[in-house]
Amino acid sequence: MIVEKAGTLGFCFGVKRAINIVRQVAQEQGGIETLGPLVHNQQVLQELAGIGVRIAKDVADIKGNTVVISAHGIGQQVEKEIRAQNIQMIDTTCPFVRRLQLAARKLAESGFFVIIYGASDHTEVKATLGWANNRGIAALDAGLIARMDDLPRWLGILSQTTRVPAQFTEFVRNIIDATFTRDSELRVIDTICHDIRKRQADALELAKKVDLMLVIGDRESANTNRLAELCATATSTHLLETAADIQPSCLEGQSYIGITAGASTSERTIDEVITRLEAL
Ligand code: SF4
DSSP: OEEEEOSSOSSOHHHHHHHHHHHHHHHHHTOEEEESOSSSOHHHHHHHHHTTEEEESSGGGOOSSEEEEOTTOOOHHHHHHHHHTTOEEEEOOOHHHHHHHHHHHHHHHTTOEEEEESOTTSHHHHHHHHHTTTOEEEESOHHHHHTOTTOOSEEEEEEOTTSOHHHHHHHHHHHHHHHGGGTOEEEEOOOOOHHHHHHHHHHHHHHTTOSEEEEESOTTOHHHHHHHHHHHTTSEEEEESSGGGOOHHHHTTOOEEEEEEOTTOOHHHHHHHHHHHHHO
């Protein structure tokens, strides 16, 4: 059996940076709180809990006087609430997410109604709508936008950082089709993260060669789910959270296996999956 890893996999730049900052602060201060989970990955969160990292559910749940903001960022209203309570912030918002937030603010300030191609319940998307002063909407279905009776004429379209570029393009095309008859003015800004773009391209390239793709990551992780969907367009694909999820029956008759992993999956989890594959 041949096992091949995709060119880009595991921790992305933004997650690595956030985890390093939190590890260092937790070590120096004997523990720290994060506002919401730092990453969408249970194994990483367990490891952080082991060094004293506590997750505050919301601003009211922060017990100490310092809180870490995750790579997904927060909205400006939440930031105001934290400042009002004199709580210090250690901001690990990823630079790619900041670019999205600033684009949303600029569009809203210029009079555009902001449309984010993304999941409306995702932390990053909710925070970004906050940066647009809540003058916007998030959707994955362009039809939802097209059916809005009170849709403003000036529309600014952005993407959640972890979306698939081709699907974003399709979304934009559908919005154009649906809105041009309303004398609309559209501004589109490509805000997909460069790491995600590369990771998806590498995963797809590998998926086209192998018998089976294993995508390692948390089921709650948006970018992991996108990777699995993308690989499934090319070959048989399974999403695993840990090595324990490998079903030996899935490997029968498969001689070439490809591995990729979400941006919040640790190298240790990836190594454990490969070790188990070799053992099987
Ligand atoms: S996936 Fe991209 S945007 Fe998200 S944290 Fe990683 S580098 Fe930043």
